[in-house]
Amino acid sequence: IAGITQAPTSQILAAGRRMTLRCTQDMRHNAMYWYRQDLGLGLRLIHYSNTAGTTGKGEVPDGYSVSRANTDDFPLTLASAVPSQTSVYFCASSEGQGGYGYTFGSGTRLTVV
Template sequence: NAGVTQTPKFRILKIGQSMTLQCTQDMNHNYMYWYRQDPGMGLKLIYYSVGAGITDKGEVPNGYNVSRSTTEDFPLRLELAAPSQTSVYFCASSYDRGPYGYTFGSGTRLTVV
């Protein structure tokens, strides 16, 4: 079982470019999340979804967009990339609300130059 799969693993973007970070899970989890981790910082929630067709903003949503058309997929879109978006991005999923732990993907390291 693959769990949570993120692509790409690495990407370099130029300022002003756009890209989509892909996230797919095969565990039939209802809840999905996007976090970013900056050096020396904890994980900050960007967006989350409680099911297909439902998304909501997290702590740091500016500059990002998401969609959830299926249970499996939760892509994160960066429009007009800025150096401040240089970070490691993690997608996660969970079966239900609750403190039972998330399953994280291995991350996408993004550099904006």
């Protein structure tokens, strides 16, 4: 089934540890995005990539990094996790920029203790 796969589904992580959240899509979408979802705040954009080889910062990029080596994969790395990064993380992709809308993954629930 075409879509976005995120891994892991959930994770408990010790503060200070490094963690990479994986995101893979099989729709050959050009644009990919990482959002975090927090209660009462909706979804906030962390980083995005309009096409393979390019990335950009979103609304809340501090403490996170991304790479886009190919069209399908868009991993999100927390270099040194802190408790404020406890959240649900969603990866999304879009066929292009503008009015296409997004396809979302099922999310990764991350708890930093």
